[in-house]
Amino acid sequence: MAIVEKPLSIGTSEPVLADRPLGVLTRPKGGNGWRDWLSTVDHKKIGIMYGVAAMFFFVVGGSEALLIRSQLAVPNGQVLSADPYNQVYTMHGLTMVFLFVMPLAAAFANYLIPLQIGARDVAFPRLNALSFWIWISGAIFLNSTWLVGGGGADCGWFCYSPNSGVVFSPSHGVDFYAIGLLILGIASLVSAVNLITTVINMRAPGMSWFRVPVFTWMMLVTQFLLLFALPVITVALFFLMFDRLFGSQFFNPDTGADPLLWQHLFWIFGHPEVYIVVLPVFGIFSEIIPTFSRKPLFGYSFVVFSGIAIGFMGWGVWAHHMFVSGIGPVSVAAFSLSTMFIAVPTGVKILNWIATMWGGKIWFATPMLFSVGAVTMFTIGGVSGVTHSLAPVDTQQTDTYYIVAHFHYVMFGAGALGLLGACYFWWPKIFGHMLNERLGKVHFWLATIGMNLTFGPMHILGLQGMSRRIDTYSSGFGFALWNAVATIGAFTIATSLLVFFYNIWKSKKDAPNLPDPGPDPWDARSLEWMLPSPTPEHNFDEVPEINGLDEWWHRKYGYDDDGNVVRIATVEEAAQKGDATNVHLPSPSFWPLVVAIGMPLIGYGLIFNLWLAVPGGLATAGALFAWALEPADDPDAHHGGSHDDHEAPALTGADTNEES
Amino acid sequence: MTATESVAETEATPDVHEHPSDWAYVKIAAILAVITGLEVSTYYVSIGKVLIPSLLVMMALKFWIVITWFMHLRFDGKIFKQLFLGGLFLAGVVFVVTLSTFQFWAS
C-alpha cells in the first residue's frame, strides 16, 4: 500500500495491524541522512536524485563535447586521433540523450506529476525507486566501459551494423552499449508503466482529463511513447548482443542477414525517442508561458490534442532516417509525405504559445526567457527538420553537419534549454528558495548565444559538404572559419553552465537573507503551487477537489460583475499549510536498490565471464522475492513523528493504493 | 472517498459483473481445442490457396477467445482493452510496414 491514510474516517477506524509477513523481513523506517536517500520511495526525493545525476552526466557529456570541438577547432587537429574521436562522439551522444535529457525530464515528471494531479505519490512508490536505481546502475555501467571495456562504443549513437560487429569494433565498447542501453531501457519501461498508471488512476477528485495540466499530459504521451518504443530497441539490442557475444547471425551479411533490419528496429525506436525528448519540454513551455504572460494557455485542447497527434504520427515517420539506405522509391515517398504531415501538430503548438503571449502582460523572468528562447530555437530546428522530409534534399544533407545542426537545435535548443528553464521555474518549489535572477539571465544569454554560435555555423558547414563524424579536415577545404566559431560557441555554452552552477551555490548561500518565496512566487496556475515550498513530505494536507482547469489560479482569482479578473484570495489564504500530521506514508525499502545492483553485474558477467553473472542474478532475483515478501508498510510509521492518536482529523479523498 | 467516486462516475465502469461458471470455461477450452485440431489438420490435408488465410483466421479467433474470456476483457474496464489493443494494433501496423519496405510480401 503506497499510501495508507491511517485515519480514514473520523474516529471510526481502528488501526489494522499487519499480518506477520512471510519470513522475517521488515521495512526500514524513514529517517534522515544518506540511508534515507538510498531507501526512499518518495517521488520528490527520487525526482531530485534524477536531477542531480542528470546534471552530473550533463557535465560528462559536455566535457566530451568540448573534446570534440577542441579537436575540430582548427584544421588537422591533434587533440584526439581517429579512434578515440569515434568513441568520444558516440559516448557524447549516448550520454546526452540517455543520461542527461531523458533523466532530467524524468526528474520533473517524478517530482511534478503527483503534485499536478493532486496525489500523494505515484501509483507504485517502490517501483519508482527501482526505476531510478536501475537507471543509475545502467548509467554507471555504460560509462564504466572507459575503464574496463577498452574504450567507449565507437559506432555512433545509432550504431549501424555491420559497423557494430566484432570485426569492425573489436573492443568491448559496443557490448557495453548494447547491455547498458538494455538496462536503461528496463528503467524507463518500469517508469513508463508506473507513471501511466499514476496519471490514469491517481488524479484528485474532480480532475477529469481536460483539467489535467499540460505538462502532465505531455509527460503521459511521452510515457506511452517509451512504453511502446523501448521493446523495439530491446529486440534490436538483444540481437546485437547475441551477435557479438554468442555468435548469432542477425547482422552478418555473409550468411544472408540484412543490416537494414537493425536500421529499421533502431529508428522505430529512435524517431519516437525524438518526441520522448521534446514532448516534456512542450509541456514545460505550456506551463511557463501562460504563467509569465498572465493569461491562460491559448487553446488548451489544441495543445493537448496536437501532443497526442505527435505521439501517434511519431510512429509513422521512422524511415526518413533511412532515405539513403536503399529502401525503395515507394517507401521513400510514403515516409516523405508522413514526415511533412507531422510538422502540422508541431506548428499548431508553436502558434498556441505565441497566441498565449499575444496581448499578455509578459514578465521576462528567467524561466520565461528560457522558454521563449527554447521555442525560438525549436522553430529553427523544426524548419530545418522539415527540409529533410524532401528526399532529394535529404540525400544531399545526409551525414553532413547540416543534420548535426538540425538535431542540436532540437535537442539542445529546445530540449536542454527548456529543461534548464524549468529548473529556474520550479527551483523554489523544490528547494524553498529562488535562484538568482541576475545570474539566471546571464546564464540564459550566454547559453543562447553560445548555442547559436556552435550550431548555427554547422548548417553552413553541412551545406559546404563537411561530413558528420569526420575526425579532422584539411586547411584547404574552407571549413576552418566556421569550425573555429563553433568551438568558441561550445566553450561559451560551457561557461554558461558554470554560471548556472555558481548560481545554484550563491542562491543557496544567500537564501537565508532573502524573503521566503512562499508557496507561489510566480503567481502560477497549477496545483503544485498550492503547497508550501519546499513541498512537504506528504504533499497535500488535504487532497484538493478540482473544479476546473488551472485550479490553483481559480482559487486566487475570480471575476467581478463586469467580468474583470479580481483577486479573491491571497496565496496565504488559498495555499495549504503543510502541517498535516498522521499522514501515513509508504515505508522506505532497500530492495529496489539491491535489485538494481544485480543488473550491471549480470552485464559484466555476459561480457567477461558468465560466473560473474551468478551473484548478479542471485542479487536481483533474491531481492525481487524479498521485495514481494516484505510487508507493504510498517504499521508504526507515521509522518511527523510518533502520533499515537488515531483519531486525528480525517483526511478527505484518502485514496489508498497498493504499492508494488 | 465520495469525492473519488464522482470521478469514477464520469469514466469507467466499476467491477460489476457475473463471472462465467467453471463449466463455461471448460466449454471455451473445448472450443479452443477443436480449433487447434483444425489448425493442425491443415498440415495433413491440402486445402490449396485458402491455407494461409484460414490459418490466420483461426489464429485470430483463438486469440480473441482467450483475451475476451480467459483474460476477462469482455467484462472488465474498457481502458484495459484499449491499452492492450492499442499496443497490438500499433505493433501490427509498424511491423507490417517494416516488412513491406523489405518487399516481404512479394516473396
Next chain:
Amino acid sequence: MATATAPAVATGGHEEHRTATGMSNTKLAMWIFLGSECLLFGGLISSYLLYKTRGSGLPVPTDVFDIPFTSVSSFVLLMSSMTMVLALSALRRGDEALSRVWTLATAMLGGVFIGGQVYEFTTFLREGLGFTTNPASSAFFTLTGFHGVHVALGITMLMSTFVMSSKGKLHQEQSETLEIVGLYWHFVDVVWIVLFTVVYLVPA
C-alpha cells in the same frame, strides 16, 4: 477500505481500491505492460519472418519442424490457460484448496511445455540447426527462447502464489494477485497461439 497492511506480493494483493477510474492500479499496470509486450514480440516475430528462409545453404527451422510434436505441446499450453482460469475462479469462490490444485496444474502444464521446448531444441541441434547456424536459426531460437523465458517466469510466479496460498497468505480477498498472474499467463499463451500458426503451420 483496504487499510489492511496485508503482505503485498510483487503483483499486488489488495482487493479494494479507490482510484480515479475505480480500477486497481496493479491490474491497470499489468495491462499497460502487456501492451508493451506486444511490441516486443512483434519485433521478434517480424524479424523471424524476414529471416526464415535465409539459410546460407544450411538447414532452416522449417526444414526440421516436427509438427505433431509441437501440436501436442501447443495443446498443453492451451489447456494450461483453462486450468489457470479455473484456479482463479475457485479462489474467487473462496475454495483455496481447489485453487491451489489448479494453480499447481497450470505450473506443471507450463513445465511440460518448457520440457517439450528443451527436447525440441536439442533435437534441432542434433539435426544441424544451432543458434549460430544462419540468420533463420538465430531468429527462430531467439523468438521461441524469449517466449520460453516468459513461460518460465510465469511458472515462477505461479509457484510463488502456490506457496503463499499454502502458507495461508492468499485468500479470497487477494484473488486479484492470482488474477494478475493469470493475465500474464494467458498473454504468454496467446503469444504462443500466434507463434504456433505463424512460425510452425504457415508453410515456408
